Amino acid sequence: MSFEIAIKVENLSKCYHIYDQPRDRLKQFVLPRLQRAVGMQPKQYFREFWALKNVSFEVKKGETVGIIGRNGSGKSTLLQMICGTLNPTSGNIQAQGRIAALLELGSGFNPEFTGRENVYLNAAVLGLGRDEIDARFDEIAAFAEIGDFIEQPVKTYSSGMMVRLAFAVAINVDPQILVVDEALSVGDELFQRKCFSRIETIRKAGATILFVSHSGGTVVELCDRAILLDMGELLATGVPKQIVGRYQKLLYAPAEKRQQLRDEIRQSSACADTYREDISQAGDTRLEACDAQMQQQELQDSYDPALKPASTISYASYGAIIHDPAVYTLGGERVNNLTRGKTYYYRYRVKFEYAASNVRFGMLIKTTSGVELGGAASASSNRTSLPFVSAGSEYMVEFAFCCRLNAGVYFLNAGVLGEINGSETYLHRLIDVAMFRVMSETASIATGIVDFSCVSRIKQDA
Structure with missing residues (x-):
C-alpha cells in the first residue's frame, strides 16, 4: 500500500446468516455435516443477507471522507470492519496509523469500575501506555465535564455522562485515523460544539477522518470527499455537495423508482471516474463538461410524489x-x-x-x-x-x-x-x-442554512 494512503478497502463484503427460528441455528450446525457424511447434498437452514457487497475505495492521509446512505446501507458495518471489531466475509482492509473509533461509545466500559479506572482501561485498549494516560488524564476529565463523578462507578452514571466520558477518551488519544459513526449528537449544544472543534483540530493536525452521518449539511461542512452507500453497494464517490444531493434524491424516491435512480447514480459516477483516470488538459475539460451535464440534470425543478411529510x-x-x-x-x-x-x-x-x-x-x-x-x-x-x-x-x-x-x-x-x-x-x-x-449545487460557496448571497473579496496587504 502506498505511503500516501491511510485506508485501503478492496472488494469488501460481509454476509450475515438469518435464521427464521432458533432451532434452525442448531440444525445448521449439525445436519449439513451428517448429510455430507452419508453422501447427501447438504441443506442450508438460513437466508443470506449481504450487508456489504464488493466495496472498494481508498482514503488518503490527512483526508476527511464522509460516508452517507439510507438506514441499512452498510455504513456502520463498514466502519466496524475497518476498526477490526467485525470480520469481513471476503475482501481486504489495510490501515496505516493508530485508529480511534467513536462507534458505540461506552460499550467497552466496566460498570463496576470508576470513571478514572475506565479511562485507563479504555485508553490502554486504544494503544496508550500508562505514562501517556497519566499525562493526558486531566485533559480527558476536563473535556468530559462530569466533575467528581469521575471517581464514582460508571454504573451510577447517566447514559449521557458515560457517552461524554467515552468520547473524551477517544478524542484525546491523538489518533492518526479517527473513525466517527453518528457520535456527534452527545451532550448539549455547548458540548457538541466542543466536539466539533476538537475534531477540526485533529483534522488540521493531519489526521485522517472517516465520518458517517445522516446529516448532509454536516458532511458538506466537514468532509473533503463523500461516499454514497446503498443496500451494501458503493454507488458513488465525489464532491460532498454532489453526493449529498444524490443521497437526498434517493432517500425520498418512490420504491418503484429507486432501482432506476440507483442505476442513474452509478452511471453518472462512472462517467466522472472515467475522465478522472487521465488528468490532462483535455481530460480536465471533459471532466468539467461531465460535471456540468450532471449538475444540469440534477438541478431541474421537479415534483416527487414520495416527498410527503409524515409529521402533519x-x-x-x-x-x-x-x-x-x-x-x-x-x-x-x-x-x-x-x-x-x-x-x-x-x-x-x-x-x-x-x-x-x-x-x-x-x-x-x-x-x-x-x-x-x-x-x-x-x-x-x-x-x-x-x-x-x-x-x-x-x-x-x-x-x-x-x-x-x-x-x-x-x-x-x-x-x-x-x-x-x-x-x-x-x-x-x-x-x-x-x-x-x-437541491445541492457543486459550485455553491454558500454555507449554513440561508444563502445571504455574500460576495468575498480577497486582497493581499502590501
Whole structure:
C-alpha cells in the first residue's frame, strides 16, 4: 500500500446468516455435516443477507471522507470492519496509523469500575501506555465535564455522562485515523460544539477522518470527499455537495423508482471516474463538461410524489378548512424539488363553512429539526385584514418567495386567523402540511442554512 494512503478497502463484503427460528441455528450446525457424511447434498437452514457487497475505495492521509446512505446501507458495518471489531466475509482492509473509533461509545466500559479506572482501561485498549494516560488524564476529565463523578462507578452514571466520558477518551488519544459513526449528537449544544472543534483540530493536525452521518449539511461542512452507500453497494464517490444531493434524491424516491435512480447514480459516477483516470488538459475539460451535464440534470425543478411529510398536525377547525397546499413555479408547475435562487409560489385554498370577520392568512418555513426560518402573513393586523368572509366562500391564498435556502429538506405550515366572539384565533392551522427539497449545487460557496448571497473579496496587504 502506498505511503500516501491511510485506508485501503478492496472488494469488501460481509454476509450475515438469518435464521427464521432458533432451532434452525442448531440444525445448521449439525445436519449439513451428517448429510455430507452419508453422501447427501447438504441443506442450508438460513437466508443470506449481504450487508456489504464488493466495496472498494481508498482514503488518503490527512483526508476527511464522509460516508452517507439510507438506514441499512452498510455504513456502520463498514466502519466496524475497518476498526477490526467485525470480520469481513471476503475482501481486504489495510490501515496505516493508530485508529480511534467513536462507534458505540461506552460499550467497552466496566460498570463496576470508576470513571478514572475506565479511562485507563479504555485508553490502554486504544494503544496508550500508562505514562501517556497519566499525562493526558486531566485533559480527558476536563473535556468530559462530569466533575467528581469521575471517581464514582460508571454504573451510577447517566447514559449521557458515560457517552461524554467515552468520547473524551477517544478524542484525546491523538489518533492518526479517527473513525466517527453518528457520535456527534452527545451532550448539549455547548458540548457538541466542543466536539466539533476538537475534531477540526485533529483534522488540521493531519489526521485522517472517516465520518458517517445522516446529516448532509454536516458532511458538506466537514468532509473533503463523500461516499454514497446503498443496500451494501458503493454507488458513488465525489464532491460532498454532489453526493449529498444524490443521497437526498434517493432517500425520498418512490420504491418503484429507486432501482432506476440507483442505476442513474452509478452511471453518472462512472462517467466522472472515467475522465478522472487521465488528468490532462483535455481530460480536465471533459471532466468539467461531465460535471456540468450532471449538475444540469440534477438541478431541474421537479415534483416527487414520495416527498410527503409524515409529521402533519391539524388544529381543530373553527369554520374554515385548508386544503391543497403545494409549491408551484412561476409557470404554474407543481414542484417540491427546488433550485436555490429561484422564485416560487406557495399556494393553498381555504373554504369557509361559517362566516368570519377580520380574516388573514399565513405561512411558515421550518427546518427538519423545527427551527422556524421565516414566514409571512397576508395582513400585518386586523385593520388591514379581510373585514368579512361569508359562509360557503372559498379563497385561493398565494405567497411568492425567493428560495434563498441552501441544500436540504424543509417543511411548510399554513394557517388562517379570524375573530371569534371578539378574540382572534386560528380558524384552522396545519403544521408540516407540505415539504420541499432544495437541491445541492457543486459550485455553491454558500454555507449554513440561508444563502445571504455574500460576495468575498480577497486582497493581499502590501
